[in-house]
Amino acid sequence: MNAVSVNRLCKSYNGVKALDDVSFDVAKGELYGIIGPDGAGKTTLFRILTTLILPDKGTALVQSTDVVKDYSTIRSIIGYMPGKFSLYQDLTVEENLNFFATVFNTTVKENYHLIEDIYKHIEPFRTRRAGKLSGGMKQKLALSCALIHKPDVLFLDEPTTGVDPVSRKEFWEMLMKLKKQGITIIVSTPYMDEAKLCDRIALMQNGKFLRIDTPDNIVASYPYRLWAVRSSSMHILLDDLRSCQGITSSFSFGTCYHATMDETLTVEKLKRYLLDKGHHNIEINEISPTVEDCFMLLLKEDGV
Amino acid sequence: MIKFLIEKEFKQIFRNSFIPRMIIMMPLMMMLIFPWAANQEVKNIKLSVVDNDRTTMSGNLVRKVSSSGYFILNSVTGSYTDAMKDIDSGSSDIILEIPADFEKQMMDDKHSTVMISANSVNGTKGTLGSSYLASILNDYSAELRSDMMQNLSISAVQEPRSFSIVPEYKFNPRLDYKVFMVPALMVMLLTMITGFLPALNIVSEKEAGTIEQINVTPASRFQFILAKLIPYWCIGFVILTICMGLAVCVYSIIPVGSLLTIYLFAMIYILVVSGMGLVISNYSDTMQQAMFVMFFFVMILLLMSGLFTPVGSMPDWAQYITILNPLKYFIQVMRLVYLKGSGFFQMIPQFLSLCCFALFFNVWAILSYRKSS
Numbered sequence: 001m002n003a004v005s006v007n008r009l010c011k012s013y014n015g016v017k018a019l020d021d022v023s024f025d026v027a028k029g030e031l032y033g034i035i036g037p038d039g040a041g042k043t044t045l046f047r048i049l050t051t052l053i054l055p056d057k058g059t060a061l062v063q064s065t066d067v068v069k070d071y072s073t074i075r076s077i078i079g080y081m082p083g084k085f086s087l088y089q090d091l092t093v094e095e096n097l098n099f100f101a102t103v104f105n106t107t108v109k110e111n112y113h114l115i116e117d118i119y120k121h122i123e124p125f126r127t128r129r130a131g132k133l134s135g136g137m138k139q140k141l142a143l144s145c146a147l148i149h150k151p152d153v154l155f156l157d158e159p160t161t162g163v164d165p166v167s168r169k170e171f172w173e174m175l176m177k178l179k180k181q182g183i184t185i186i187v188s189t190p191y192m193d194e195a196k197l198c199d200r201i202a203l204m205q206n207g208k209f210l211r212i213d214t215p216d217n218i219v220a221s222y223p224y225r226l227w228a229v230r231s232s233s234m235h236i237l238l239d240d241l242r243s244c245q246g247i248t249s250s251f252s253f254g255t256c257y258h259a260t261m262d263e264t265l266t267v268e269k270l271k272r273y274l275l276d277k278g279h280h281n282i283e284i285n286e287i288s289p290t291v292e293d294c295f296m297l298l299l300k301e302d303g304v
Numbered sequence: 305m306i307k308f309l310i311e312k313e314f315k316q317i318f319r320n321s322f323i324p325r326m327i328i329m330m331p332l333m334m335m336l337i338f339p340w341a342a343n344q345e346v347k348n349i350k351l352s353v354v355d356n357d358r359t360t361m362s363g364n365l366v367r368k369v370s371s372s373g374y375f376i377l378n379s380v381t382g383s384y385t386d387a388m389k390d391i392d393s394g395s396s397d398i399i400l401e402i403p404a405d406f407e408k409q410m411m412d413d414k415h416s417t418v419m420i421s422a423n424s425v426n427g428t429k430g431t432l433g434s435s436y437l438a439s440i441l442n443d444y445s446a447e448l449r450s451d452m453m454q455n456l457s458i459s460a461v462q463e464p465r466s467f468s469i470v471p472e473y474k475f476n477p478r479l480d481y482k483v484f485m486v487p488a489l490m491v492m493l494l495t496m497i498t499g500f501l502p503a504l505n506i507v508s509e510k511e512a513g514t515i516e517q518i519n520v521t522p523a524s525r526f527q528f529i530l531a532k533l534i535p536y537w538c539i540g541f542v543i544l545t546i547c548m549g550l551a552v553c554v555y556s557i558i559p560v561g562s563l564l565t566i567y568l569f570a571m572i573y574i575l576v577v578s579g580m581g582l583v584i585s586n587y588s589d590t591m592q593q594a595m596f597v598m599f600f601f602v603m604i605l606l607l608m609s610g611l612f613t614p615v616g617s618m619p620d621w622a623q624y625i626t627i628l629n630p631l632k633y634f635i636q637v638m639r640l641v642y643l644k645g646s647g648f649f650q651m652i653p654q655f656l657s658l659c660c661f662a663l664f665f666n667v668w669a670i671l672s673y674r675k676s677s
Binding site: 052084085087090 | 312
């Protein structure tokens with residue numbers, strides 16, 4: 001039995017398709033990542049699964065319960081952490097936690113073991129108002145509040161957006177621990193580096209799932225050899241790469257450009273071509289692809 | 305569950321640095337300042353007298369007018385043109401012109417005419433001023449007549465038949481404007497606070513996104529709405545009690561009827577306005593929207609409630625609109641209880657109307673608050 005089972009879900013806003021025929025399953029205890037740029041439809045999907053909005057078409061089951069018909073049952077078995085911090089800023093850390101525990105008919109004490117690891121980071125500030133916490137601490141509090149009723153499925157909508165790298169790393173460590181406790185976690189993120197931490201990921205764009213697989217499989221299925229290109233004049237390099245015959249794709253990636261080429265072009269030829277264009281200190285190294293490379297390729301194939 | 309939701313609301317209200325102060329300050333301001341300012345009695349009318357006669361009789365007339373308390377004698381001039389200049393410059397509101405042969409005419413013909421001309425830029429001041437002045441003049445002419453009767457005491461002179469009107473003002477014998485206004489002001493205050501606060505509260509939860517978090521909890525929309533209503537219900541009672549206390553202390557206005565009736569009606573009325581506020585908040589996405597829509601309705605409701613101008617003197621179509629105005633009913637009730645001492649059974653129609661409004665708005669509020677749109 002699957003924790004989440006989505007079948008041909010559609011949702012439009014004023015004619016714009018936010019979700020376009022989306023189907024997927026999430027197994028129990030899985031850490032499932034939904035990766036996609038802003039506006040891909042991630043939040044809409046989450047809002048349907050958490051019973052906040054109704055789909056136009058299609059069905060979605062959470063723990064075998066229909067999100068439309070039995071929304072009230074679902075509300076007590078899921079935890080939802082929206083992308084925007086949405087706890088009561090004028091209540092203290094402790095009051096927020098107690099409040100959410102009580103509206104779910106439980107107590108903080110009962111499920112403290114579940115949130116202990118997370119909550120102990122913010123416990124020293126328990127009398128501080130939630131609005132006065134730092135970004136990372138807010139996330140921890142929000143996660144604690146979403147967990148306090150021991151949900152079966154946890155929905156995290158871009159939990160690490162706008163959080164510093166250290167807190168992000170900590171946050172993912174916490175998710176790993178939660179996964180060990182048997183909680184199914186569905187997390188969305190625009191950060192590709194977080195994708196490899198998930199059991200399975202779905203690449204999402206324009207309301208569609210482009211591909212669903214484990215991060216390893218996605219990377220392994222990358223069909224081309226990938227090259228990282230650097231030179232002394234990076235700002236004109238991308239244009240030069242794109243105008244070079246035989247280059248099939250090139251895009252910026254961190255401090256260099258990732259490029260693929262067809263059989264007509266070799267590294268030597270490319271180097272010569274770039275030298276002619278007036279580049280110096282040219283470095284061309286073969287690298288293993290990342291999820292982001294796969295995503296870029298999928299987008300290209302998708303015709304975007 | 306509902307207990308915790310309410311507890312949370314109270315915590316938030318008292319933690320807010322602004323709302324508790326407003327709850328105390330608004331009744332104080334309204335009760336201490338407004339009844340004096342919103343006074344429809346016209347006093348201190350500036351009067352210019354054009355005395356063309358300059359006799360004892362005209363002098364007595366002027367003295368009588370200026371000692372009435374309503375008028376301030378601005379100037380006594382010899383020509384109408386001078387008096388008009390005072391009107392133009394704003395130093396005078398009304399002119400009383402006494403003709404040249406006033407005393408002589410009164411003695412010989414037993415009859416004379418004076419002229420009143422009032423500046424009616426401010427309509428109330430003009431009409432009320434001239435009618436005050438006219439009634440003083442009538443008094444004076446009656447006095448003169450009785451004096452003459454005594455002096456002449458000749459049976460040949462037929463006493464003209466006349467009668468005088470002595471009005472008795474029921475329930476407000478001294479026509480004290482404050483007695484009439486204070487109960488209505490309480491209604492206005494209750495409307496402002498218990499209407500605006502819940503509306504803005506829900507919209508602020510929308511803006512902060514916290515409503516999402518509540519929506520994924522098992523708390524039902526009925527519980528959620530009720531938890532928003534109850535705190536403002538309590539606040540409404542506190543405000544009403546403060547107002548009634550102030551009315552007793554400052555103006556010695558004590559309701560003739562029973563306090564129980566007032567509280568009963570207030571209970572329903574608060575439900576009506578906060579229900580209305582909730583409906584508006586359910587349809588607005590931002591504070592600005594909610595605030596503006598609320599203002600729009602409260603303005604209309606206040607102006608069409610009979611608070612300042614009697615409903616009976618509105619045109620027919622406007623009177624039909626006031627049937628849908630809950631404010632009207634509660635103002636009626638407050639005035640009836642405060643001034644006339646009406647009991648509950650005399651106000652059954654108002655009670656039923658308010659109950660309908662309460663039911664209507666609150667059901668609407670619960671239905672329009674969609675947890676899953």
